[in-house]
Amino acid sequence: MSHNTISLNKQRQPLAHLESVWLFGYGSLIYKTDFAYLDTKPACIYGWQRRFWQGSHDHRGTPQAPGRVLTLIEAPGARCAGMAYQVTPDTFEHLDHREKNGYLRVFTPLHWLHEAGEAEGIVYLATPDNAAYLGPASDSEIAAHIASSAGPSGPNSEYVLKLAQALRAMNEHDEHVFAIERELLKLL
Ligand code: SIN
16 A cells, blocks of 8 residues: 555545534644644544554655654554544545545544543544555664654654643553653653
8 A cells, every 4th residue: 555545545535525524633633733623622542553563755754854753553442532622524624635645534433531422433543554654663673763753743762741731631541652661761
């Protein structure tokens, strides 16, 4: 699969017939909200965990020297907390462009963190068959890679540090994110 997913997402999942859609953010979509939304609330999804296994050619790296950003990996019993945003379907013009580097939109149940209830929502995830996928590495290798990467959106380290800060502000612990942050802070 090509690493540019804009047309694939449009084709696979038309949204124009919907009045509004919930979007779940687990990475930069938690701390960088550069789109309008109707409502937002903390939420979680089950059966998925964050991993810095996706290459970034367009935000935190370049095609010649990709950075490392998050994707979600299936993990039975896992819980991943993030932010949900209720948006109008036209917002996906911007979001598909922002998340074009290998991410496909998938519908999954979102559970609110601070109130009862759930909704179906869209999550962007990058599967191993996309051309920008990097896959697993040790925490120290991932941190070293991130410490030396940068792209049009800024240093790759900022992605990790801002996310870790945002998760702490939500009182959420993510061992993978915090382990990479610890290794990274040794190098910066
Ligand atoms: C997300 O934040 O939900 C997707 C991955 C990213 O843009 O960092």
